[in-house]
Amino acid sequence: MTDAAATRLKKRHAAETRFRMYGRVAIIVALSFLVLLLGRIGMQGYSTFTTHTLSLPVYLDPARIDRTYLEGSNYDSLVAQALLKQLGETDDESYTVSGQVMDLISRDLGFQILNRIKADPALIGRTITVTGPVKADADLYYKGQLKRSTDQADRKLNDRQLAWLDRLKKSGAVTGGFNVGFFTHGDSTEPEQAGILGAIVGSAMMLLVTALIAVPMGVLAAVWLEEFAPKNRWTDVIEVNINNLAAVPSIVYGLLGLAVFINWFGAPRGAPLTGGMVLALMALPTVIIATRSALKAVPPSIREAALGVGASRTQTVFHHVLPQAMPGVMTGTILSLAHALGETAPLLMIGMIAFNPGLPESFTGSASVLPVQVFIWENASERAFHERTAAAIVVLLVFMIAMNAAAVILRRRFERRW
Amino acid sequence: MVTSMTLQPPLIRTAAPHSHNPAAVEPSKIVIRDVNVFYGAKQALDSVSIDIPGRSVTAFIGPSGCGKSTFLRCINRMNDTIPGCRVEGAIEIDGADVNDKTVDPVVLRAKVGMVFQKPNPFPKSIFENVAYGPRIHGIASSKSELEGIVEASLKKAGLWAEVSDRLNAPGTSLSGGQQQRLVIARAIAVNPEIILMDEPCSALDPIATARIEELIDDLRQQFCIVIVTHSMAQAARVSQRTAFFHMGRLIEAGPTEEIFTNPRESRTQDYITGRIG
Numbered sequence: 001m002t003d004a005a006a007t008r009l010k011k012r013h014a015a016e017t018r019f020r021m022y023g024r025v026a027i028i029v030a031l032s033f034l035v036l037l038l039g040r041i042g043m044q045g046y047s048t049f050t051t052h053t054l055s056l057p058v059y060l061d062p063a064r065i066d067r068t069y070l071e072g073s074n075y076d077s078l079v080a081q082a083l084l085k086q087l088g089e090t091d092d093e094s095y096t097v098s099g100q101v102m103d104l105i106s107r108d109l110g111f112q113i114l115n116r117i118k119a120d121p122a123l124i125g126r127t128i129t130v131t132g133p134v135k136a137d138a139d140l141y142y143k144g145q146l147k148r149s150t151d152q153a154d155r156k157l158n159d160r161q162l163a164w165l166d167r168l169k170k171s172g173a174v175t176g177g178f179n180v181g182f183f184t185h186g187d188s189t190e191p192e193q194a195g196i197l198g199a200i201v202g203s204a205m206m207l208l209v210t211a212l213i214a215v216p217m218g219v220l221a222a223v224w225l226e227e228f229a230p231k232n233r234w235t236d237v238i239e240v241n242i243n244n245l246a247a248v249p250s251i252v253y254g255l256l257g258l259a260v261f262i263n264w265f266g267a268p269r270g271a272p273l274t275g276g277m278v279l280a281l282m283a284l285p286t287v288i289i290a291t292r293s294a295l296k297a298v299p300p301s302i303r304e305a306a307l308g309v310g311a312s313r314t315q316t317v318f319h320h321v322l323p324q325a326m327p328g329v330m331t332g333t334i335l336s337l338a339h340a341l342g343e344t345a346p347l348l349m350i351g352m353i354a355f356n357p358g359l360p361e362s363f364t365g366s367a368s369v370l371p372v373q374v375f376i377w378e379n380a381s382e383r384a385f386h387e388r389t390a391a392a393i394v395v396l397l398v399f400m401i402a403m404n405a406a407a408v409i410l411r412r413r414f415e416r417r418w
Numbered sequence: 419m420v421t422s423m424t425l426q427p428p429l430i431r432t433a434a435p436h437s438h439n440p441a442a443v444e445p446s447k448i449v450i451r452d453v454n455v456f457y458g459a460k461q462a463l464d465s466v467s468i469d470i471p472g473r474s475v476t477a478f479i480g481p482s483g484c485g486k487s488t489f490l491r492c493i494n495r496m497n498d499t500i501p502g503c504r505v506e507g508a509i510e511i512d513g514a515d516v517n518d519k520t521v522d523p524v525v526l527r528a529k530v531g532m533v534f535q536k537p538n539p540f541p542k543s544i545f546e547n548v549a550y551g552p553r554i555h556g557i558a559s560s561k562s563e564l565e566g567i568v569e570a571s572l573k574k575a576g577l578w579a580e581v582s583d584r585l586n587a588p589g590t591s592l593s594g595g596q597q598q599r600l601v602i603a604r605a606i607a608v609n610p611e612i613i614l615m616d617e618p619c620s621a622l623d624p625i626a627t628a629r630i631e632e633l634i635d636d637l638r639q640q641f642c643i644v645i646v647t648h649s650m651a652q653a654a655r656v657s658q659r660t661a662f663f664h665m666g667r668l669i670e671a672g673p674t675e676e677i678f679t680n681p682r683e684s685r686t687q688d689y690i691t692g693r694i695g
Contacts, residue, residue, distance in 0.1 A: 301538035310528035
């Protein structure tokens with residue numbers, strides 16, 4: 001070998017090594033950002049999945065409950081009295097102390113008493129035990145996020161309240177545990193009572209609408225374009241525009257939904273039906289593109305085989321080509337639905353940002369969805385909502401990962417080899 | 419378009435007067451006159467005329483790109499599926515023009531089966547592969563009748579003994595040669611009169627090829643077979659008649675023996691002796 005050739009060879013090897021190193025560095029950088037992102041969300045959100053609850057015996061004083069008008073009585077004051085008794089404190093004339101103890105526990109306890117009395121009026125005059133969440137700030141103190149070392153003026157609870165909390169915890173009245181309420185409640189103005197279930201149900205309803213519209217329409221459009229449409233200028237124009245539509249910013253679909261579905265067709269504002277229709281429009285190009293590429297990947301020999309035995313073109317497509325393309329179609333569809341699940345901007349345009357306590361009632365009623373719930377909580381002023389924001393993101397990510405995993409599994413299961 | 423009443427005599431005499439090949443006794447099954455095929459502006463076939471007898475094997479030979487496969491695909495109108503492909507001229511099977519407006523290509527393709535270069539069984543079971551054709555054409559009225567058709571077709575294709583115990587196995591699990599016989603069984607199952615084979619052995623090893631060739635020889639008792647092949651030895655072994663194509667034209671057609679031993683055209687001579695191709 002000549003010297004020149006040896007030098008060239010060495011250079012070539014060096015270039016190859018360099019290129020591999022660049023690749024590794026890129027992957028490492030990308031992965032570390034991913035870990036950072038997920039880690040931060042997880043760190044911030046995991047504490048939401050546990051919470052602290054207070055069990056309190058409350059004497060239902062017949063003198064303070066109006067039997068003829070149960071809703072009219074002040075149950076919060078009954079709870080406050082019970083809590084003062086538990087703590088061994090007495091109230092002053094201006095109710096400062098009872099006001100301070102009520103800052104520690106959820107209003108939920110009062111509602112629980114009302115509901116139990118309504119169900120069984122015989123309870124009046126007896127002592128019952130109610131269990132409910134402590135106030136979000138108290139929960140944050142138990143979790144160590146609200147620190148005693150902070151200056152008293154800069155934190156929501158004063159030293160006296162913190163001392164009460166310590167005593168309650170020590171006495172066993174307050175216990176920590178899994179935050180069931182977060183998964184069984186709808187949204188609330190009180191962070192300790194706010195849950196994600198309303199948004200999960202809303203997202204599921206909306207996604208159902210999206211899937212029912214986008215999947216049949218998208219798949220059939222793709223089948224027609226790929227298998228039946230003549231290849232001429234018009235179909236070229238259609239193809240280019242479908243590809244362009246896939247790249248249109250999602251907020252534009254929101255504007256379209258607002259202008260066409262709501263203002264023109266009179267679709268309900270902020271409803272899963274309307275949201276699903278808007279997201280279906282958004283998912284449609286992606287479904288079409290994914291289906292077309294899956295159809296393209298089916299070898300032409302299968303079409304020839306079917307046509308050769310005298311199948312019509314429709315039979316060829318629906319008996320042989322489409323079943324063959326199904327894994328690809330399903331993967332593309334699920335991924336586009338997962339994308340739709342995480343979409344926020346177009347839903348804000350169609351008024352899905354309203355505060356919705358409780359669970360969505362119908363497809364045409366107002367509802368929250370997961371990403372919008374994240375958005376709403378993130379904008380809330382109370383610190384405990386920010387913790388819930390991260391937890392809602394975790395829930396959203398879990399759904400996304402589940403959908404992507406489903407796509408992979410379906411692909412593996414239905415993939416046929418030849 | 420030339421109608422059946424004004425058919426012109428073939429440009430090339432397909433049967434030499436002095437030949438006494440038995441295949442010539444068979445009446446013509448397919449009569450083709452002045453067929454031109456265009457892919458867009460490009461002309462792939464230039465006024466091809468030929469008579470193809472029934473119950474015998476006719477081989478189309480010629481170098482790559484000479485139009486023999488295109489011509490084969492005209493007979494069952496598979497070219498319809500190619501965008502921009504245009505076919506002119508008369509292609510008649512038993513006197514009926516296949517390109518007539520009243521002819522449904524679906525019915526035509528049931529009558530004219532096709533076997534492709536690469537074995538292309540459906541990714542379904544062996545049974546389903548054969549049963550698909552009879553099912554979509556409504557040939558079998560009951561399940562047992564369908565099973566009978568599948569068995570008979572597999573037997574005719576010489577595959578029954580090898581697959582009778584695993585009819586539910588995927589068709590794609592068979593070897594290449596078995597797959598090609600499965601595909602032939604699939605074509606036979608819809609009772610075709612003509613079977614077109616487009617280089618059926620080019621993806622197979624010599625042993626599988628020999629089996630297919632034996633099968634073709636059996637099948638010609640019942641079907642009109644047209645086979646496109648690159649192998650001149652194969653054409654010589656299996657066919658009774660041979661047609662030589664070159665540059666989109668039919669150069670010469672006649673009894674196989676004559677084409678290979680005493681061609682009239684110098685280009686045929688050059689091709690079979692390996693000087694062009």
